[in-house]
Amino acid sequence: xxxxxxxxxxxxxxxxxxxxxxxxxxxxxxxxxxxxxxxxxxxxxxxxxxxxxxxxxxxxxxxxxxxxxxxxxxxxxxxxxxxxxxxxxxxxxxxxxxxxxxxxxxxxxxxxxxxxxxxxxxxxxxxxxxxxxxxxxxxxxxxxxxxxxxxxxxxxxxxxxxxxxxxxxxxxxxxxxxxxxxxxxxxxxxxxxxxxxxxxxxxxxxxxxxxxxxxxxxxxxxxxxxxxxxxxxxxxxxxxxxxxxxxxxxxxxxxxxxxxxxxxxxxxxxxxxxxxxxxxxxxxxxxxxxxxxxxxxxxxxxxxxxxxxxxxxxxxxxxxxxxxxxxxxxxxxxxxxxxxxxxxxxxxxxxxxxxxxxxxxxxxxxxxxxxxxxxxxxxxxxxxxxxxxxxxxxxxxxxxxxxxxxxxxxxxxxxxxxxxxxxxxxxxxxxxxxxxxxxxxxxxxxxxxxxxxxxxxxxxxxxxxxxxxxxxx
Numbered sequence: 001x002x003x004x005x006x007x008x009x010x011x012x013x014x015x016x017x018x019x020x021x022x023x024x025x026x027x028x029x030x031x032x033x034x035x036x037x038x039x040x041x042x043x044x045x046x047x048x049x050x051x052x053x054x055x056x057x058x059x060x061x062x063x064x065x066x067x068x069x070x071x072x073x074x075x076x077x078x079x080x081x082x083x084x085x086x087x088x089x090x091x092x093x094x095x096x097x098x099x100x101x102x103x104x105x106x107x108x109x110x111x112x113x114x115x116x117x118x119x120x121x122x123x124x125x126x127x128x129x130x131x132x133x134x135x136x137x138x139x140x141x142x143x144x145x146x147x148x149x150x151x152x153x154x155x156x157x158x159x160x161x162x163x164x165x166x167x168x169x170x171x172x173x174x175x176x177x178x179x180x181x182x183x184x185x186x187x188x189x190x191x192x193x194x195x196x197x198x199x200x201x202x203x204x205x206x207x208x209x210x211x212x213x214x215x216x217x218x219x220x221x222x223x224x225x226x227x228x229x230x231x232x233x234x235x236x237x238x239x240x241x242x243x244x245x246x247x248x249x250x251x252x253x254x255x256x257x258x259x260x261x262x263x264x265x266x267x268x269x270x271x272x273x274x275x276x277x278x279x280x281x282x283x284x285x286x287x288x289x290x291x292x293x294x295x296x297x298x299x300x301x302x303x304x305x306x307x308x309x310x311x312x313x314x315x316x317x318x319x320x321x322x323x324x325x326x327x328x329x330x331x332x333x334x335x336x337x338x339x340x341x342x343x344x345x346x347x348x349x350x351x352x353x354x355x356x357x358x359x360x361x362x363x364x365x366x367x368x369x370x371x372x373x374x375x376x377x378x379x380x381x382x383x384x385x386x387x388x389x390x391x392x393x394x395x396x397x398x399x400x401x402x403x404x405x406x407x408x409x410x411x412x413x414x415x416x417x418x419x420x421x422x423x424x425x426x427x428x429x430x431x432x433x434x435x436x437x438x439x440x441x442x443x444x445x446x447x448x449x450x451x452x453x454x455x456x457x458x459x460x461x462x463x464x465x466x467x468x469x470x471x472x473x
Contacts (some may be wrong), residue, residue, distance in 0.1 A: 024078055028359060028365030031080060033062065033071035041073025049453045053344060053390060055377050056454050057084065063378065069364060074315040079371045083378030085385075085407040087361055091353050091372055092414040100373055115436075126263060127272060128420055130256065133278075134181065134249050135340060135424045141325050143181070147428055150177050151435040163445050166292055169441050171285035173191060178280040181232055182273060183250045197227035198278060199257035226275070230451045231270050249276075256383045257415050276421075283347050284425050288432060289462050291341045293448050295437075296464075301337065306437040313438060323431065332432050336397035343410035344392060345375040349454040353414060376410050442466045 024153040036042035046058050054060065059081065062070050068084040082088055091099050105404065134140070154173045158164040175195050179185040185194055211218050238254055250273070256264045295302040312327050313319045361364040366372065381389040385408045386396065402409055412419040419425075436442075447460035 015174050024367075026367055028360065029363060030367075031069045031071045031364045032066040033081075034072065035073045036077065036421060039076055043076075043361050044069070046072075046074055051449065051451055053063050053450065055083075055375075056349060056452060058454070059375050061380055064247055064356060068378075069362070074371075074373075078367075080366050081373045083375045084362070086415070087372075087380060087381075088374045088379065088402065088410070089407045090361065091304060091374060095353065098359055098447050099353040099372065100356055101352070103352050111138055127268070128201050130252070130272075131276065133252060135179075135421050137423065140423055140427055143424075144328060144427065144431070145322050147177065147431045148435065151432045155435055155466065158386055159468050161466075163463045163465050165447070165463050167285055167289040167458045167461050169279050170432070171289045174281040174284050175277070177428075178277060180248075180454075182248060182276060183231070184248045185234070188434060192226060194277075194466070197223045197230065198282075199223070218323060227289050228270060228274060231273050231449060235266070235270065240324055247275075279419075280424065284428055285457050286368060286458075287338075287342055287345055287425070289448075289458060290456075291337070291429065291433065292436075292442070292464065293444075293462055294341060295346075296442070296444050296448075297371060298392055300391070302437065305433065307335055309434045309438045310463060312434070323434065328427070328430060330428050331434070332466045333394065334433060335402075335426065337394040338396045338429050339400075339402055339409070339411075340392060340394040343380045343386075343409065344390075345411070345456055346433050347411075347456050348376055348413075349452070350375055351410070372411070374414070379410060380406060439469055440466055441469055 024030065034042065036045075042058070046185075046451070048058065050057050055063070062072070062081070063083055069080070069087060070081050072081055074077050082091065095101070150173060154169065158169060170337075172195065175198070179194065211221060234250070238250060253264070253269050253273070256262055257266065257269060295305070308331060312323075312330070353372045355366045355368055355370050355372060357368045380386070383389050410421040442464045445463040445465055447458060448462045449458070449460055451457045451459045
């Protein structure tokens with residue numbers, strides 16, 4: 001009898017727990033949706049791989065079922081998913097007032113608890129101003145010749161190879177350039193390979209958060225641990241040789257750390273370096289690989305892009321001179337091409353914020369403490385804004401001003417957290433494309449298939465044969 005009573009009590013408790021999970025408390029009306037299984041939520045469905053260029057199936061199916069705003073649960077947290085342009089705009093507009101940047105615990109563990117995405121208020125603005133010192137317009141003007149020289153050398157090297165895997169090759173090129181500007185790191189004069197640790201980190205970045213040896217997530221954490229150890233060693237070397245100035249970002253950070261009354265800590269500085277190194281090369285190499293794929297598939301776009309860049313050369317007194325800032329800023333169609341590439345790339349599948357207090361919006365209640373996930377793919381593939389949204393059409397951006405984020409374009413984030421490296425990314429892409437289309441032709445060999453988990457990947461790479469153009473081409 002006692003056993004039956006205990007069993008019944010346990011069953012009642014479990015039933016109540018499941019009911020409470022599926023029906024969270026709210027003072028008003030929650031958006032429709034499902035909270036999935038207790039603890040697990042709908043995490044498995046969210047991370048389920050897909051090969052579509054459309055809105056992720058996880059989001060698209062729920063949009064059809066529940067509408068543009070719905071609730072779910074991911075990695076143990078209640079989340080409101082927004083595909084509504086008005087709510088997205090409201091979330092970005094009210095950052096620091098009603099919302100603050102937030103990412104799941106697993107992301108925080110990966111990028112560090114002191115990473116720039118997890119900091120708020122004055123500290124975030126302080127770090128942003130530091131980064132703008134590196135990626136601001138005046139710094140980019142000085143960096144332009146080096147970006148062009150790097151692209152020229154790499155393309156020359158790749159053209160002597162039978163094939164080149166473009167995703168890996170561009171990632172290596174951009175990492176080497178960025179690591180040099182940030183920390184004066186060069187693989188040729190280092191006993192350790194910093195980028196290998198970032199590769200291990202990236203392979204498990206957007207994977208199911210199971211920290212068991214052998215899993216992608218575990219390899220990701222190990223990659224971060226090793227990379228952070230190398231960065232800390234580099235920082236200690238700088239401290240040991242203060243008389244040796246390299247005039248890179250690491251020197252600038254060291255100066256800030258040594259200032260009396262500084263709010264910068266070593267942990268924050270190292271996390272900042274880690275995030276900058278990752279963000280600068282991984283996302284840009286994905287965009288460049290997809291750009292080359294689109295050019296291979298759309299000859300008319302390649303022809304128009306090539307014409308713009310050959311016009312740059314024709315208008316020079318000396319065709320062999322380096323790119324100027326004026327020439328770079330004149331690349332109108334190139335910037336349209338870049339916008340269209342990143343619109344369809346949807347490299348960032350979700351932008352997370354957390355509600356600081358209870359919020360009412362369009363008849364729904366967003367409880368305090370709940371996460372809100374803004375979904376860029378749903379914005380970028382909205383047929384109400386983009387005619388034939390899955391079609392690759394750079395000319396759709398003709399006459400459209402996109403210096404910042406808008407309700408309908410957020411490839412580089414939005415609000416006060418609009419990506420400070422956006423101009424650096426566009427510079428690298430435009431310069432690389434200039435060197436590529438004016439001097440080379442190519443054709444795909446294999447790969448090029450995309451996979452989303454939910455972040456963009458090229459599981460088979462994108463292998464091309466690169467050949468120098470003849471004088472008559």
